[in-house]
Amino acid sequence: xxxxxxxxxxxxxMNLSAVSGTSRVSTQRLTCPVLKPRxxxxxxxxxxxxxxxxxxxxVPVDGQAALSRxxxxxGLCIAGIxxxxxxxxxxxxxxxxxxxxxxxxxxxxxxxxxxxGDTVVVHWSGYTKGYQGKRIDNTSTRDEPYEFVLGEHxxxxxxxxxVTTMKVGGIRRVEVRGEIPELSYPRDRSQxxxxxxxxxxxxxxxxxxxxxxxxxxxGQRALDFVLDNATLNDLNRTLLFDIKLLAxxxxxxx
Numbered sequence: 001x002x003x004x005x006x007x008x009x010x011x012x013x014m015n016l017s018a019v020s021g022t023s024r025v026s027t028q029r030l031t032c033p034v035l036k037p038r039x040x041x042x043x044x045x046x047x048x049x050x051x052x053x054x055x056x057x058x059v060p061v062d063g064q065a066a067l068s069r070x071x072x073x074x075g076l077c078i079a080g081i082x083x084x085x086x087x088x089x090x091x092x093x094x095x096x097x098x099x100x101x102x103x104x105x106x107x108x109x110x111x112x113x114x115x116x117g118d119t120v121v122v123h124w125s126g127y128t129k130g131y132q133g134k135r136i137d138n139t140s141t142r143d144e145p146y147e148f149v150l151g152e153h154x155x156x157x158x159x160x161x162x163v164t165t166m167k168v169g170g171i172r173r174v175e176v177r178g179e180i181p182e183l184s185y186p187r188d189r190s191q192x193x194x195x196x197x198x199x200x201x202x203x204x205x206x207x208x209x210x211x212x213x214x215x216x217x218x219g220q221r222a223l224d225f226v227l228d229n230a231t232l233n234d235l236n237r238t239l240l241f242d243i244k245l246l247a248x249x250x251x252x253x254x
Contacts, residue, residue, distance in 0.1 A: 094175060101161055101183055102175035109170025109245055116151030117251030120163050123244045124212055126223075130178060130238035134222040137214040145246055146212045155211045158183040159243065166245045178237030185210060187227050 094102040114120050123145050126136035139145055148154040150163060158176045161183075166172055176184045185208065186192040196207040202217035214220040226237050 094173075097161065099157070099161060099183060100177060100180040101158055102177065103162060104173040104175075105170065106173055106242070107169070107171040109167030111167050113165050113167055114150050114163060114245075114248045115251070118150050119147055119249040119251070120150055120245060121145045121147050121247040121249070122159075122163065123246060124159075124241055126212075126214075126219075126239060126241045128222055128226045128238075129175065129240035130236040131226050131232060134219075136219045136223050136239075137212070137216065139212075139215075140244075142215075144215070148211055149251075153210070156183065156185055158239075158241070159212065162241075162243055163245060166243070168245050168248060171242060171244045174241045174243060176239040176241070178232075178234035178239075181237075184237075184239060185223070185227055189228070192227070 094104045096102055123140045125138035125140065128134045128136065148159070150160065153160075155163075156176075158174055162172055162174045178184075181187055192208060192210075193206045194209055198205040198207050198213070198215075200215075200217060205217060205220060207213065214223060223239075226232065226239070
């Protein structure tokens with residue numbers, strides 16, 4: 001699963017708890033932003049239960065509110081997905097580019113890569129990986145893709161570099177290390193912000209000079225804290241993004 005999948009799995013787990021009346025499946029294991037699934041004992045137990053090889057004891061059965069076979073089958077299906085143990089990706093899984101950007105291709109795309117001048121449309125999710133793993137934003141949850149013109153310095157350097165070699169439909173994980181600030185958002189607030197306000201119901205949010213910009217005030221505060229706090233070491237300023245290339249609009253030739 002990707003970052004965009006994590007919250008969906010957590011919600012599925014909570015739905016299972018609501019149906020079965022139990023909260024035995026923990027969602028805390030599913031909050032790590034770097035995901036690599038591994039089959040757990042609980043998942044194995046759920047799968048064996050569907051083949052009638054073991055007695056199902058984890059779902060409480062009340063005589064007045066017994067689960068139907070259909071509900072139980074659905075619950076076990078969700079449990080088999082939600083109880084996968086989430087592990088961080090190994091350092092060796094990433095490729096380090098000349099700039100120092102760490103890249104991991106989760107899904108290859110199709111077709112040709114975009115060229116300078118093309119407009120790229122992406123979904124992205126981001127976390128403050130080095131500091132508490134707080135979510136910055138996830139455009140897929142509200143279906144509001146981010147668009148920028150490649151090569152026009154509208155996005156941070158990490159996004160420009162990552163998308164340049166992607167293909168439509170591909171998903172790429174990008175780790176922006178804190179010790180390479182030129183790949184990330186400017187730490188100088190005068191260079192990070194413009195004087196333009198972004199429409200928001202949560203309060204005043206000033207527009208970033210370089211995208212992508214978090215929409216929610218909480219996400220921007222988490223990002224700004226990491227960028228502004230001079231007491232944090234470079235490790236705690238590391239950011240993590242998942243980028244899915246949705247479309248490429250070719251530049252018009254003169």
